[in-house]
Amino acid sequence: MHSQITIKEIATEAGVSVATVSRALNDSPRVTPATKQRIQQIANQLGYRVNDLARSIRVKKTFTLGVVISNILTSFFTEIIDQLEEQALQNHYQIIIARTNEDAASEQQAISALQQRMVDGLIVATADVNNILTNLDSTTPTVFIDRQPQEVQGNFDVVLTENTEGAAEIVTTMLHQGAQRIGFINSPVSTTSTERLQGYRQALSQTELPLDDRLVLASTVDYANVADLTGKLVYNLRCDGIIAADNQILLHILHRLTDRDFPQIILGSFDDSPWLQVMRYPMVIAKQPTAQIAKVAFDLLMKRIQDPNRATNIKRVKTTLVRY
Amino acid sequence: MHSQITIKEIATEAGVSVATVSRALNDSPRVTPATKQRIQQIANQLGYRVNDLARSIRVKKTFTLGVVISNILTSFFTEIIDQLEEQALQNHYQIIIARTNEDAASEQQAISALQQRMVDGLIVATADVNNILTNLDSTTPTVFIDRQPQEVQGNFDVVLTENTEGAAEIVTTMLHQGAQRIGFINSPVSTTSTERLQGYRQALSQTELPLDDRLVLASTVDYANVADLTGKLVYNLRCDGIIAADNQILLHILHRLTDRDFPQIILGSFDDSPWLQVMRYPMVIAKQPTAQIAKVAFDLLMKRIQDPNRATNIKRVKTTLVRY
DNA sequence: CTGTTAGCGCGTTCAG
DNA sequence: CTGAACGCGCTAACAG
Numbered sequence: 001m002h003s004q005i006t007i008k009e010i011a012t013e014a015g016v017s018v019a020t021v022s023r024a025l026n027d028s029p030r031v032t033p034a035t036k037q038r039i040q041q042i043a044n045q046l047g048y049r050v051n052d053l054a055r056s057i058r059v060k061k062t063f064t065l066g067v068v069i070s071n072i073l074t075s076f077f078t079e080i081i082d083q084l085e086e087q088a089l090q091n092h093y094q095i096i097i098a099r100t101n102e103d104a105a106s107e108q109q110a111i112s113a114l115q116q117r118m119v120d121g122l123i124v125a126t127a128d129v130n131n132i133l134t135n136l137d138s139t140t141p142t143v144f145i146d147r148q149p150q151e152v153q154g155n156f157d158v159v160l161t162e163n164t165e166g167a168a169e170i171v172t173t174m175l176h177q178g179a180q181r182i183g184f185i186n187s188p189v190s191t192t193s194t195e196r197l198q199g200y201r202q203a204l205s206q207t208e209l210p211l212d213d214r215l216v217l218a219s220t221v222d223y224a225n226v227a228d229l230t231g232k233l234v235y236n237l238r239c240d241g242i243i244a245a246d247n248q249i250l251l252h253i254l255h256r257l258t259d260r261d262f263p264q265i266i267l268g269s270f271d272d273s274p275w276l277q278v279m280r281y282p283m284v285i286a287k288q289p290t291a292q293i294a295k296v297a298f299d300l301l302m303k304r305i306q307d308p309n310r311a312t313n314i315k316r317v318k319t320t321l322v323r324y
Numbered sequence: 325m326h327s328q329i330t331i332k333e334i335a336t337e338a339g340v341s342v343a344t345v346s347r348a349l350n351d352s353p354r355v356t357p358a359t360k361q362r363i364q365q366i367a368n369q370l371g372y373r374v375n376d377l378a379r380s381i382r383v384k385k386t387f388t389l390g391v392v393i394s395n396i397l398t399s400f401f402t403e404i405i406d407q408l409e410e411q412a413l414q415n416h417y418q419i420i421i422a423r424t425n426e427d428a429a430s431e432q433q434a435i436s437a438l439q440q441r442m443v444d445g446l447i448v449a450t451a452d453v454n455n456i457l458t459n460l461d462s463t464t465p466t467v468f469i470d471r472q473p474q475e476v477q478g479n480f481d482v483v484l485t486e487n488t489e490g491a492a493e494i495v496t497t498m499l500h501q502g503a504q505r506i507g508f509i510n511s512p513v514s515t516t517s518t519e520r521l522q523g524y525r526q527a528l529s530q531t532e533l534p535l536d537d538r539l540v541l542a543s544t545v546d547y548a549n550v551a552d553l554t555g556k557l558v559y560n561l562r563c564d565g566i567i568a569a570d571n572q573i574l575l576h577i578l579h580r581l582t583d584r585d586f587p588q589i590i591l592g593s594f595d596d597s598p599w600l601q602v603m604r605y606p607m608v609i610a611k612q613p614t615a616q617i618a619k620v621a622f623d624l625l626m627k628r629i630q631d632p633n634r635a636t637n638i639k640r641v642k643t644t645l646v647r648y
Numbered sequence: 649c650t651g652t653t654a655g656c657g658c659g660t661t662c663a664g
Numbered sequence: 665c666t667g668a669a670c671g672c673g674c675t676a677a678c679a680g
Contacts, residue, residue: 004463006673007673008673008674017652018675019652020650023675030650031649031650049440051440051672053674054381054673054674055673055675056377057672059674059676073402073403073406075397079397082395082423086423089423095420096418096419097419098418117418118375251598278579278581330657331658341668342657342668343660343667344665346658356665359666375658378659378672379657379658381656381672382657382658382659383659384672
């Protein structure tokens with residue numbers, strides 16, 4: 001942060017007051033076009049640039065948004081961030097991203113840091129299932145995405161995916177493709193996996209197939225046991241289909257499947273990736289509409305910033321089924 | 325940006341002056357431990373949080389870094405960003421990311437916006453081959469990554485990959501694997517692809533194989549023609565190996581290759597992806613050490629922020645070869 | 649149409 | 665050890 005030239009210097013240079021310079025630079029109608037132009041020219045010559053810090057502190061608005069997510073290495077969040085950047089760009093906002101690694105304490109810290117930066121609003125995919133967030137003074141306009149916060153107080157908005165419906169569609173499509181016995185490897189995090197599991201159960205209960213709870217297994221946070229679970233499902237439990245609760249689990253399943261001479265089974269999962277198309281493996285994928293999620297979340301946040309007291313709004317977006 | 329409680333309110337509450345409060349909160353030794361503790365307690369009770377804006381404007385330091393890259397959808401940049409976040413977290417910095425979509429004008433705009441935000445430093449993978457950046461007042465400490473800036477004035481640092489060496493290693497390994505005729509699909513962007521092409525030529529010129537320039541083709545910016553180029557290389561020009569200048573090109577090649585009944589050839593490329601491991605296709609990949617790039621860049625930037633006038637420093641990091 | 653004055657929230661002299 | 669006063673760079677209120 002080097003010392004810059006300020007409106008004060010422009011003022012003395014132009015022989016006017018700082019107020020006039022400020023007005024001229026902000027294209028206020030309350031200044032003669034002649035002097036306005038002259039001042040703007042001097043500003044250009046001197047290579048002047050506003051100090052947004054000073055400006056923000058004065059107008060009480062930073063045009064900055066905080067985005068709190070678990071990690072940026074999965075395509076789901078990456079795509080959302082990309083589209084949020086796009087929205088931000090178009091609306092003259094900037095975005096600060098904070099990772100939490102699915103850790104509640106980190107999340108708290110991240111949010112605090114962002115609030116100290118005086119962000120105008122927050123978009124958060126909370127890792128905090130049981131919302132220690134309640135402690136947080138929720139004075140900052142916030143919209144939650146991807147995961148349902150439990151008991152946050154104050155007004156806020158939520159954008160969620162139709163997980164139950166999506167999972168059910170995956171199941172019926174897999175059955176349609178010939179699968180008879182479908183296993184489920186669950187993700188340890190958040191509310192989404194619960195909903196997806198529920199969709200799996202719902203869809204199966206509407207068939208004649210027995211609902212076998214032994215076919216539902218849980219991955220660890222680091223996915224270290226997914227390979228084992230996959231083997232168990234295919235060999236011991238004789239599954240001919242497996243649903244992965246998310247992209248990362250799918251990756252680890254594939255790892256095991258292509259590792260040795262496994263019988264070809266059919267896979268189901270959420271979240272698309274450009275690499276899946278070239279995978280040469282039968283898969284049924286429920287794509288989450290990342291661009292839409294970002295757009296809806298952004299719009300809701302804009303409205304809430306404008307009117308922080310408007311009623312809470314919960315939106316659900318639909319998945320799209322793709323077969324590879 | 326809601327109205328918060330300030331040190332002034334703490335001052336009146338504690339019956340002291342704002343100066344004392346400021347000192348107490350910053351753990352200054354110039355205040356009695358007793359009152360210090362009392363003030364800190366009151367601050368906690370009131371849920372006080374510093375206004376980093378005001379603080380930054382006063383101490384002339386924002387603890388914010390700007391990161392300017394083309395996009396965040398490719399794993400190379402995603403991984404770098406992830407590691408930069410990690411470094412930032414450990415050093416109490418925050419990061420603002422700006423996308424450029426490989427567009428020089430967007431890059432200028434992004435950098436200006438970041439400078440107005442008074443970022444302490446900049447990390448940029450420039451899209452601007454011929455450096456209109458020269459116009460930019462380079463008063464902000466900057467380190468360039470991935471691409472070599474041409475004629476930027478002022479002091480700065482650079483972190484680059486050994487692209488020539490990496491490409492040469494890819495070629496020799498592919499030859500070793502049995503390839504006889506290796507094509508090259510080049511990326512339209514930046515200095516990296518030039519270096520990689522050079523490595524390809526160098527390695528081939530050290531063999532008895534003829535150097536055939538018809539085997540070197542150029543992709544468009546949107547990769548739309550990569551499928552065609554792939555077909556041309558395999559069918560018309562009878563290649564049994566293709567090197568993709570980057571990850572995205574590789575993806576589009578695979579798309580074509582798995583689309584129909586192509587003869588199995590061997591592929592080479594830069595940048596790893598977790599999905600490549602499960603691809604079941606013979607590939608030779610030169611991994612760029614993203615974590616190292618991020619770490620080195622961050623460290624260089626820290627040093628340059630501390631001493632903006634230190635001599636320019638150019639670092640090269642090595643690729644690691646992986647075979648799938 | 650323009651200049652003067654007054655803060656925004658904070659850290660830091662300079663006096664006590 | 666503490667308080668009063670000042671200023672960071674900018675915009676807004678109030679006068680002229």
